[in-house]
Amino acid sequence: MSGVFQPANESQISDFIRDSAKSNNPIEVVGYNTKAIGRYIQCSQTLDLSKIKGIVEYMPEELYIKVCANTSMLEVMDLLKSKKQMLGFEPVDYGYLYYGKSNYGSVGGAIGCNLSGSRRFKAGALRDHLLGFRAVNGSGEIIKSGGTVVKNVTGYDLSKLVAGSYGTLSVLSEVVLKVLPEPEYSETFIIYNLDSLQAINAFSKVMKTSLEISGACYFPKNNINFFRLNDLDNTHSVLALRVEGPKKSVIERVSSLQSIFKEMKKTTILELYQSKLFWKIASNLECFSNSPNVVAKISLAPTDANSFVKQFCDDSIIGINNKYFIDWAGGLVWIEIDNLDPSYLIIEKIKKFCTQSNAHMTIVKSNMTYRSTGSFLTSASDDLKSLTSRIKKSFDPKSILNPGKMYAGI
Amino acid sequence: MTLQMPQADELVLNNKENIILDLKKISSNVLFENEEITPYETDGLTAYKQKPIAVVLPETTDEVSKVLSYCFNNNVKVVPRGAGTGLSGGALPLQDCILVGLGKFNKILETDFENRCVVAQPGVTNLAITNAVQHEGFYYAPDPSSQIACSIGGNIAENSGGVHSLKYGTTTNNVLGVEMVLMDGTVLRIGGKNLDSEGYDLLGLITGSEGLLGVITEVTVKILKKPQSVRAVLIGFDTIEDSGNCVADIISKGIVPAGMEIMDRPLIKATDDYAKAGYPRDVESLLIVELDGTESEVDILIEKVLEISKANKASYHRASASDEERLRFWKGRKAAFPALGVISPDYICMDGSIPRNKLADVLGEIYKMSKKYGLGVANCFHAGDGNLHPLIMYDSNNPKELKKAEEFGADILKYCVKVGGVLTGEHGVGIEKRDLMCEMFNDNDIQQQLRLKKAFDDKNLLNPGKVYPILHRCAEEGRIHIHKGKTKFPDLPRF
Incomplete structure (x- = not known):
């Protein structure tokens, strides 16, 4: 048995996997096939989930949406928007990174990679918003876990396990996601001209207030000119702090930020429309649009972020100049590694840094040789x-x- | 005890003295005399009691690892225990087990404001974490009502919730890392001060696994800055439907309250008699909505909630003007357990989750069941997150009533599942709801979970007999029993 199989429903997925298990035939599971994350694998069979799509049930007042796993993320986002709701983890559009243009891919694909955007440090990761699922395991059995309610401790929480499992545990057929109301209004307070250490200190300062910042990122001077916004000067480094909620409260909190950072020489405020656009561009990795290089994200303790930046991103003395930006109030560094040496020495060094500081790296884009080996x-x-x-x-x-998608031999 | 537990291993029971001698070589805190181990024979589910072979109270991760490794090599079952406040019997010992109590792991190891987290040993109480950081204006968000006594390790085992879960999540959304020991003694560190970790999300899996997968020896939890302002509104309705509609409307209008609680008429009367909270007595349903955030935000939201409540035919409403008044709104609600203890000799507390819009339907059904069984019932409902706690009143002096109460409780949980809810929202399955698991899961689902258990504990030695049915049947056995208002921890509010 080889080739591409396109099941029309869960029971066909189950039959196909059961047969493949009997004949020991490995399967590559493919949704929209928009993300080249994970190790490169070659299987004689491809399970193409294109037809496992559609909204099953949307209950705005119950704060959940149930969809077939391969439903387009954009379709879900648009539907929620029509009811002034959203996915709290802020889905990321990886289309720019791989193809230079928007492509959110499927809901199941985002779940498989546990991809969360800039609101992650406040609202939780994608895995925190997956309330339940139905799936087919590697023996072809249909299994389910969780439900539609937020408070549920009935049995192991398998939703957490399948989120970020890169399709290696089961093939999702139906998922329930928690939804949240869209904030009524938002603004972004911008501070220019900080270096990375000052940025980390600013994050720390603001996270110790009760201003409920819902986005906190920093773009250095060499990675800012892709922003084309009327109210944003894209010739300096930018530290951005997002404030969301009722308009009156947002304006008051932004004004508090102005007082906290009154010693800063150059600041500005992005109002609703520009603020939304800013976070979309930032979250969607447009700074790495169509990058030919290796792109990785490092989840670390905010206090380690500056040391990481100094070692791997930006040090004029030792001549390191990799494009990067910091998100999640210091908890995440994105890096594009230029001129990758054939021995991948820098990646090994980053891994060593991560092991030593209990941080975690995920390479989200790399070349075929590296993905294979x-x-x-x-x-x-x-x-x-x-x-x-x-x-x-x-x-x-x-x-x-x-x-082999996550680890060789597993 | 009528509940069936795994068969005791005769070899282990016959070798009891040697096992105790061996454990004493590993730990200096081994208890085995009858009076020493009696306090460990039960947890918050006091209807069931069983003494273990011995209780070990290790003080270091290395000691835990050695005890588990010894038990693994000698096929001795292990039951882990935090503070023993759990309501579903998750820490009930087995006749042939070693109970590993984490009570001596009681230190806060680090408060890290720069990274907004606390590193603590698992025996530290939930409230102690907040106490350790509140001088800087921070707190730990999940607030189970037993927070003064329950341990953070136990919170992770049970994925404990609290009244603020809708906005701030349960334990699983607030844990950053753990150190844990597997049954074979392997020590693993998962996560830490960073948000995302390597590989499968073991942190998410271990949270809520009821002590079946590993023994937690260290935790790192996220702390949050306290909101500037917290206010509450008390709203009365003439029908349960109106209060349910009001909750739906609040959420539809884009408001995520910090807490939303509904009490039905029997509970309003009982709690107001007991706590003198000043509740309106002529309403069928009372809703408490708590809002937090910046001052202006809370003021705006209070106005909106009042408007929505009027549109939903509220017959009474009052917004708190001071923090004292807000706390008074909560006073009755938080006294639900002792208040019922006054009006009924015994009661059982159930814990199902349901879709919010099914509240009127489910309560209607519960009242019908109440008539059918001839037993009184009062209900409180975490309306924000759909968690329903019916309190079934009975008299244990009448053996027939106990059986009826248990059947009544099982019927309620089955109905919760029928309308799209789940068996347990926050108390855990333990032994209490173990035999109802097949109401929610079919054989494929349960077998998958059991295989996963084997990946962590292939000899099934860690906390066996909990969560998953031993028999392939759906029996109805055991609930939380409270006699004359006396629980194991009578001072703890339970809701």
Whole structure:
């Protein structure tokens, strides 16, 4: 058996996987196929989920939406918008990174990679918004977990496990996502001309207030000119702080930010429309649009962010100048690694940094050679790998679902 | 005990003395005399009691690892225990087990305001975390009502909630990292001060796993800055439907309150008699809405909520003008358990979650059941997150009433599942709802979860007999039993 199979429903997914398990035929699971994250794998069969789409149930007052797993993320976002609601984790559009243009891909794809945007530090990751799912495991059995309610401790929380499992545990067929009301209004307070250390300090200062900042990012001077907004000067480094809520409260809080940072020489305020656009451009990685290089994200303790930047992004003395930006109030550094040396030395150094500082790297874009041979994740300890392998087997005993996608041999 | 637990291992029971001697070589805190281990024979689900072979109170991760490794090698079952406040029997010992109590892991290791987190040992109480950071204006968000006594490790095991879950999430949304020991003694560190971690989300999986996958020995939790302002509104309705509609309307209008609570008429009367909270007595349903944020934001939201309540035929409404008044609104609600203890000799507290819009339907059904079984019932409902706690009143001196109350409770949970809800919102499955699991899950679902358990504990030695049915049947056994208002922890509010 080989080729591409396009099931029309969950029961066809189940039949196909059951047959593949019997014949030990590995399967690459594909949704919109828009994200080249994870190790490159070659399977004799492709399970194309294009037809597993559609809104099953949207209950605005119950704050959830149930959709077939391969429904377009954009379709879901548009539907929620029509009821002034949204996905709290702020879905990221990886289309720019890979193709230079918008493509949000599918809901299932975002879940598989657990992709969260700039609101993550306040609202939680995608995995925090997945309330329940139905899926087919590696034996072809239909399984379910969770439900439509936010408070649920009935059995293991498998939603957390499938979010970020890169399709290696099960094939999602239906998912329930928590939704939240859209904020009535938002503004973004901008501080220009800070260096990375000053930026981290500013994040720390503002996170110790009760101003409820919902976005906090920093773009250095060499990675700012892609912003084309009327009210934003794109020739200086930019630190941006987003404030959302009822208009009166937003205006008051932005004014508090002005007082807190009154010693800063150059600041500005982006009002509603420009503010929304700013965060869309930032979250969607438009700064790395169509990048030919390796792009990675490093989740770290905010107090380690500056040391990371100094070592790997920006140090004129030792001649390091990689494009980067900081998000999640210092908890995430995005880096584009220029002129990748054939031995991938810098990646190994970053991994070492991550191991030492208990941080975590995910390479989201790289070349085919690296994707085929290297590891896109930091590097799990032997004990963790062994447990990972046992978990994988508990869902997929024959290891036929995206084998090797996360770790070689698992 | 009528509840079936895993069969005791005769080899282990016969080797009891040697096991105790061996454990004493690993830990200096091994309890085995009858009177020493009696306090550990039950948790918050006091209807069930069982003494273990011994209780070990380790003081270091290394000690936990050695105890577990020893038990693994000698096929001895282990039951972990935090503060023992759990309501579903998750820490009930087994006859042939070693109970590992984490009570000596009681230190806060680090308060890190720069990274907005606290690193603590698992035996630290939930409230102690807030106490350790409140001088800087921070707090730990999940606030189960037993927060003064329950441990943070136990919170992770149960994925504890509280009244603010809609806005701030439950434990799972507020934990950043853990150190845990697997049954074979392997020590793993997952997460830390960073937000996303390597590989499968083991942190999410371990949270709410009821002590079946590993023993937590350290936690890192997120702390939040306290909101500038908190206010509450008390709203009365002539029908349950109106209060349900009001809740739906508040959410539809884009408001996410910090807390929303509904009480029905029997509970309003009982709590107001007991706590003198000043509740209106002529309403069928009372809604408390708490709003937090910046001062102007809260003022705006209070106005909006009042408008919405009027549009939904509220017959009474009052916004708190001071923090004292806000606390008075909560006083009755928080006294639900002792208040019922006054009017009924015994009661069972159930814990289902339902879609918010099914409230009137489910309560209607519960009242019908109440008539059918001839037992009184009072209801409180975390309307924000759909978590319903019916309190079934009975008299344990009449053995027939106990059985009826248990059947009544099981019927309620089954109905919760029928309308799209779940068996337990925050108390956990434990042994209490174990045999109702097949109301929600089919064999495929349960087998998948059991295989996952094997990936962590292939000999099924860690907390066996909990959460998943031993028998392939849906029996109705055991609930939280409270006799004459006396719970195991009578001072703790339970809601």
